[in-house]
Amino acid sequence: AQSVTQLGSHVSVSEGALVLLRCNYSSSVPPYLFWYVQYPNQGLQLLLKYTSAATLVKGINGFEAEFKKSETSFHLTKPSAHMSDAAEYFCAVSSRFMDSNYQLIWGAGTKLIIKP
Amino acid sequence: ETGVTQSPTHLIKTRGQQVTLRCSSQSGHNTVSWYQQALGQGPQFIFQYYREEENGRGNFPPRFSGLQFPNYSSELNVNALELDDSALYLCASTPGQGAGEQYFGPGTRLTVT
Numbered sequence: 282a283q284s285v286t287q288l289g290s291h292v293s294v295s296e297g298a299l300v301l302l303r304c305n306y307s308s309s310v311p312p313y314l315f316w317y318v319q320y321p322n323q324g325l326q327l328l329l330k331y332t333s334a335a336t337l338v339k340g341i342n343g344f345e346a347e348f349k350k351s352e353t354s355f356h357l358t359k360p361s362a363h364m365s366d367a368a369e370y371f372c373a374v375s376s377r378f379m380d381s382n383y384q385l386i387w388g389a390g391t392k393l394i395i396k397p
Numbered sequence: 398e399t400g401v402t403q404s405p406t407h408l409i410k411t412r413g414q415q416v417t418l419r420c421s422s423q424s425g426h427n428t429v430s431w432y433q434q435a436l437g438q439g440p441q442f443i444f445q446y447y448r449e450e451e452n453g454r455g456n457f458p459p460r461f462s463g464l465q466f467p468n469y470s471s472e473l474n475v476n477a478l479e480l481d482d483s484a485l486y487l488c489a490s491t492p493g494q495g496a497g498e499q500y501f502g503p504g505t506r507l508t509v510t
Binding site: 313315317322323324325326327330371375382383384385387388389390 | 430438440447452494499500
């Protein structure tokens with residue numbers, strides 16, 4: 282069964298520094314991989330998605346992620362952190378569970394802390 | 398195109414009571430998924446509906462049930478509420494059978510006392 286691992290429940294970076302949030306999936310290449318962001322007391326917002334069209338995916342707010350099949354990874358990066366990036370980030374993969382039906386399998390989340 | 402909406406925003410119930418949470422999906426989205434997110438945790442999949450039928454369920458007891466209606470609205474019902482049911486409940490809709498990205502509503506914060 283598919284599973285998703287996010288390394289680090291909390292990541293702290295200084296404002297202006299590189300952001301790197303790690304995500305690994307467990308088994309065969311899923312059809313889609315996603316990064317979502319959640320601000321306090323809000324729902325989840327899609328940052329970006331991988332759909333096999335390109336291994337480097339650009340998302341909103343300056344984030345991007347690179348799909349690496351050999352490493353079963355889909356790490357999220359941003360060159361320069363901003364205070365407004367402080368939030369919780371979730372990696373998810375779509376997994377087929379019956380016929381043509383899919384569900385999302387979620388990582389546990391990484392809380393990004395930005396130091397001034 | 399309207400987004401996903403959920404009601405109510407907040408709700409306080411007593412242990413043993415029943416609750417119904419509502420979601421209105423984006424027009425044309427045939428799949429709706431419900432999640433429970435406890436404080437400090439990731440979303441936990443409750444179940445998924447496709448064209449008004451449940452087609453997937455996570456590790457939740459039968460007292461969690463749902464309905465999906467032809468007008469793209471859906472409900473999550475929880476009977477015999479327990480203290481551990483206190484969480485943010487998220488609804489998400491997807492076009493087709495759920496392979497693509499899910500569009501989330503803002504959630505309903507349920508507190509069970």
